[in-house]
Amino acid sequence: MSESIIELVDLTKKYGSFTAVDQLNLTIRRGEVFGLLGPNGAGKSTTILMMLGLTEPTSGSVRVCQTNSAENPIAVKRRVGYLPEDVGFYPDRSGWDNLLFIAQLNGLSPKEAADRAEVLLKRVGLLEQANKKTGAYSRGMRQRLGLAEVLIKNPEVIILDEPTSGIDPKGVQEFLELIVQLSKEEGITVLFSSHNLHQVQQVCDRVGIFVRGKLIAEGDIHRLSQQLFANEPFTIYAEVTPKQTNQSAELAKRLQQIDGLISLQQDGLKFQLGCASNISEKIAETIVESGAGLQALYKREHGLDDIYNRYFQGGGDYA
Numbered sequence: 092m093s094e095s096i097i098e099l100v101d102l103t104k105k106y107g108s109f110t111a112v113d114q115l116n117l118t119i120r121r122g123e124v125f126g127l128l129g130p131n132g133a134g135k136s137t138t139i140l141m142m143l144g145l146t147e148p149t150s151g152s153v154r155v156c157q158t159n160s161a162e163n164p165i166a167v168k169r170r171v172g173y174l175p176e177d178v179g180f181y182p183d184r185s186g187w188d189n190l191l192f193i194a195q196l197n198g199l200s201p202k203e204a205a206d207r208a209e210v211l212l213k214r215v216g217l218l219e220q221a222n223k224k225t226g227a228y229s230r231g232m233r234q235r236l237g238l239a240e241v242l243i244k245n246p247e248v249i250i251l252d253e254p255t256s257g258i259d260p261k262g263v264q265e266f267l268e269l270i271v272q273l274s275k276e277e278g279i280t281v282l283f284s285s286h287n288l289h290q291v292q293q294v295c296d297r298v299g300i301f302v303r304g305k306l307i308a309e310g311d312i313h314r315l316s317q318q319l320f321a322n323e324p325f326t327i328y329a330e331v332t333p334k335q336t337n338q339s340a341e342l343a344k345r346l347q348q349i350d351g352l353i354s355l356q357q358d359g360l361k362f363q364l365g366c367a368s369n370i371s372e373k374i375a376e377t378i379v380e381s382g383a384g385l386q387a388l389y390k391r392e393h394g395l396d397d398i399y400n401r402y403f404q405g406g407g408d409y410a
């Protein structure tokens with residue numbers, strides 16, 4: 092197992108009597124893409140600010156790249172790149188000028204800065220628009236330039252806070268692909284904070300579900316799914332065309348008698364069957380024997396949206 096690069100131990104942040112982050116324990120390993128997932132106000136940004144040493148924990152500790160962020164924020168800042176939700180640029184200067192300025196602030200010589208800026212603008216797909224003023228950049232272009240700025244100091248970790256909000260679907264896809272590439276090809280650890288389940292599911296190796304300052308679940312999606320849906324690991328979907336009236340009600344009764352069927356939901360001609368094992372064959376047989384037409388039958392693994400919804404079922408506990 093690779094070394095841990097972010098370690099939070101009993102990390103707590105209070106604003107007066109309000110607890111924004113509540114005894115958080117989390118370890119993120121080098122090279123992982125970790126998704127911090129949670130609704131608005133869950134405490135994601137506060138946790139990120141503590142990782143960066145930009146706000147002090149009330150208690151507990153946070154170490155990033157083996158450095159205590161509260162005690163030595165400058166050392167952490169040198170090794171960690173942070174892309175906030177909205178990056179500020181000089182709007183009447185070009186992308187190239189903005190990037191060069193950041194490179195020089197990070198101590199690169201003019202030659203190093205120019206060389207690195209060219210590599211990074213190419214990497215984020217902005218080389219052709221490098222001379223355009225950033226005031227005329229789209230939201231997607233701004234985020235890609237922001238990523239280039241973050242990468243200029245060769246960080247070991249990048250922290251992205253809602254990086255794709257407001258970008259069009261194609262731009263989102265390109266941005267997500269870039270993140271995966273950075274992680275896989277350059278071994279950069281990525282912390283991706285978002286409330287977009289599908290994006291997190293697409294790029295993250297592991298996720299942490301965060302609600303009201305607490306981490307209520309953590310792990311890879313497959314394992315979380317196994318934990319939560321232990322009794323019904325399979326969901327099988329069937330679509331039928333009844334050939335007689337009332338046939339679908341009759342079919343529902345028959346399906347309910349199949350061994351291994353745990354739950355059945357019906358929406359018109361569509362059935363959703365929670366099953367203890369893969370009983371697709373038996374389901375198909377039952378439908379055909381009932382005389383109804385079988386239009387479609389497919390099995391789906393539980394995804395992050397099922398996991399998230401399951402945690403929020405009965406809401407009061409978590410939401």
Ligand SMILES: Nc1ncnc2c1ncn2[C@@H]1O[C@H](COP(=O)(O)OP(=O)(O)OP(=O)(O)O)[C@@H](O)[C@H]1O
Pocket residue numbers: 106111129130131132133134135136137138
């Ligand atoms: N400086 C502050 N003073 C008082 N309360 C704060 C402060 N900063 C954050 N909070 C509160 O702490 C809670 C967590 O906020 P935080 O911004 O960390 O959540 P989040 O998960 O990042 O949400 P979002 O996705 O909306 O940014 C919220 O209830 C917020 O109102």
